[in-house]
Amino acid sequence: MSDPTVNRRLVAVFAADVEGYSRLMGDDEVGTLKGLTERRAVLDRLIGEHRGRIANTAGDSVLAEFGSAVEAVQCAVEAQTAMADANSGLAPDRRINFRIGVHIGDVMVRAGDLFGDGVNIAARLQTLARPGGVCISGATYDQVHKVMPITFGDLGTQRMKNIQEPIKAYQVNALADPGEASASLAEIDSPPALPDKPSIAVLPFQNMSGDPEQEYFADGMVEEIITALSRFKSLFVIARNSSFTFKGRAVDVKEVGYRLGVRYVLEGSVRKASDRVRITGQLIDAVSGAHIWADKFERDYKDIFSLQDEVTAAVVSAIHPKLLQTEIETSRRRRPDNLTAYEFFLRMMPNYYLSTREGMGETIRLARRALELDPRYGFVAAVAGACHVLSVISGYSSDPKSDRAEAVRLARLALAIDDDDAEKLAFVAATLALNGDCDDSVEIADRSIALNPNSFHAWHGRGTVYRIAGFPEEAVRSQNIAIRLSPVDPLLFQSFNVMGLALIELGRYDEAVQAAKRALRLNPSFLPAHYCLTSALANLGQDAEAQESAGRLLELDPGFTISARVAGRARSKWILEGLRKTGLPE
Structure with missing residues (x-):
């Protein structure tokens, strides 16, 4: 049976805590206690004036409940304004700053104290607030943002310790009318809004x-x-x-x-x-x-x-x-009905990293949605173009001719939007090269490196282009730099595969086998790495292993033919010879 002394109710929970309290006490115990007592008197008074009830206190923290979200947030705003006034004459290291969190939730009440997730969420929101600031949950925001003349900053969806579901969070910035300083945070500088990229x-x-x-x-x-x-x-x-x-x-x-x-x-x-x-x-x-x-x-x-x-x-x-x-992980926790072009980009990239049939299809779908919202999102167009040509090479395309044409269209679109983004140029260069246009792609790949020599994508793109253009030594060097720059990059399997193909062309078959195997350890379903491994093993004279590798290739892609998959100027004679030795269909 439930405890009859415990009641449940829906309230606005207000949690406040002093930032750096232990340090303040260590520096000046007497002065800190005096300052805290003065500020607690102000805070207690404001909670009462806004019809709140103090439930729990512990040293430097205060927990209160309000019957109204508006009253709770207004109390928090007025409290921080009062605290800013009290701190105005003090040195920065002697200021007593509160962080305040507000959340609407179901709580348990026993002997006047509050318990439950509603309390825990408010406490976690408090830790997200800046010193002297207020952080509120999405549930609170829904109740107050149309009622109160206050601006809010979106902090995204937050994972909170011991809270099962992610919580949307907002920071309180300032009153819409800066002249109403007596009841606002207007004297605390309003921050710039967070950009829509990292x-x-x-x-x-x-x-x-x-x-x-x-x-x-x-x-x-x-x-x-x-x-x-x-x-x-x-x-x-x-x-x-x-x-x-x-x-x-x-x-x-x-x-x-x-x-x-x-x-x-x-x-x-x-x-x-x-x-x-x-x-x-x-x-x-x-x-x-x-x-x-x-x-x-x-x-x-x-x-x-x-x-x-x-x-x-x-x-x-x-x-x-x-x-x-980190941005991708944050995006996964956001509500799916609140998507922008940037959100679509974040959601499409993990699918691109998979390089599976489903992943490529979903990447293209999400890229279209992003480009509908922002037709000048050049990087999205570049990645989508790469997807179309990789779909052909990987055997996923039902209409290779159409996909190749779309790949070129999107690459040219990305290039027309602007030509000063190194990573976008890297995708464009690789896409054009895989479609047989090596003259333009070499120039674009070199420009990508000039714009950003610290970019994994720039060096990976250059390695891809230079291998197809017939410079395998430069391809290996470029991929080595890319791998050194980003040793845990989600696209490393592509780098190892390109390196493996270039090593076959250099006659370094044993190294090619190792590169292909590393690519397949990272992404076992990546078809180009399977034909890289098959060719390298066959050229090395390891016929039994080559036949086994060819069998796995055909299991993944029953319709595989050398002419369809190893197409264009990527068809070096050494790669083709290895594949033909295993009897794979032309």
Whole structure:
């Protein structure tokens, strides 16, 4: 039986907590207690005025319930305005800042205390709020956004610890009328809105060496990282002048993200000892505070500029694919009825990585939806073009002639929109090459590298083009660079496959076998890697294994013929000879 002393009701839960309370107490216990007591008096009064009830308190935190979402959010707004006034004359490290979260949910009430998921969600929302800010759930937003003269920032869908379903979150920005300062957050700067693509700020790296000369090295490296990241058109990167306003300051990453209007923050440190230098970096989600990536690099301190270039390439090549994967995971948690062209792009990329019949079809479908919303989304057009030609090569196409024509149309469309996006050019170059146009594709591939020498896609595209154009050594070199730049990239199977085909053309059959096997370990259903392995084994004289590989190829693609799949200028005589040795149909 249920406990008769426990009641359930639907309320607006208000959770407030002091940011950095332990640090404040450690620095000045008496002053912090005095300041907290004064602020609690203001907070308690405002909760009462808005017909709220304080349920639970524990040191620096307050939990209250309201019968109205509007009253709860209005109370939070007024409370933060009052707290900003109280902090105005204090040094930044002595300010007592609350974070507040508000959620409408079902709660259990026992002896006046609140329990249940409704409480837990409000508490988690509180941790998402910036210091001095308010974060509300989607359920709360639905109740208040048309009623209150307040602007809100969309924080996306959040996964919360011990909460089964993801929760939509919003931050409260400011009143629509800045003149109503007495009842608003207007005196707290309204942040820039988050862009509709991954956004990042690179903070100045800390010099941990005690050597002022290392300051110049650290600053120069950060500037190089900012410049390198800015070459990716898929990223929104904060300029150096804005990032460096935080130099020498103890900062809260959430506050940095809020002030600069970015989702991600990269921070790090430099320490030099003797002739070695150690550089650490970590990428943080400024909304949730979660760590996305971290690594350290230790190098000889000889040529300072070469060292900067080397670390920049390592950091940038690690961050870019990680950001895209994080954005894709976030997109999967969003409601499917709230899609934009960018959302369609995020949802199509995992399907493209699969390279299966279903994956290619879904990628093309989602790309069409994205292009309907934004006809100038060049990168989407480029990826869709690649899908059409890969569908032909992989045996998925029911109308190869039509798919090849559509591949060229989309590639040319992407090129016509603009020609300064390295990654888009890489897809365009590979698509045109796979359709037999090597003259244009070589020039486009080289331009892609010139625009962004830190891009996996640029080097992978160049390797693909150069192999088809008859330069297998350059193809192997390009793919090696691509793999080094992004050693965990979801498209590595394509790089290993292109490398394997180029190695066959160079007569390095044993290396080709290893490359093809690595491609198939990453993607067992990728048909081009199967005919790469089959040809390499046959050329190597391993007839039994070659026949077995050919059998697996025909199981995956019963309609396989050499002329249909290994088409165009990609048909090198060494690859063809290997396939013919196994008796595969012409």
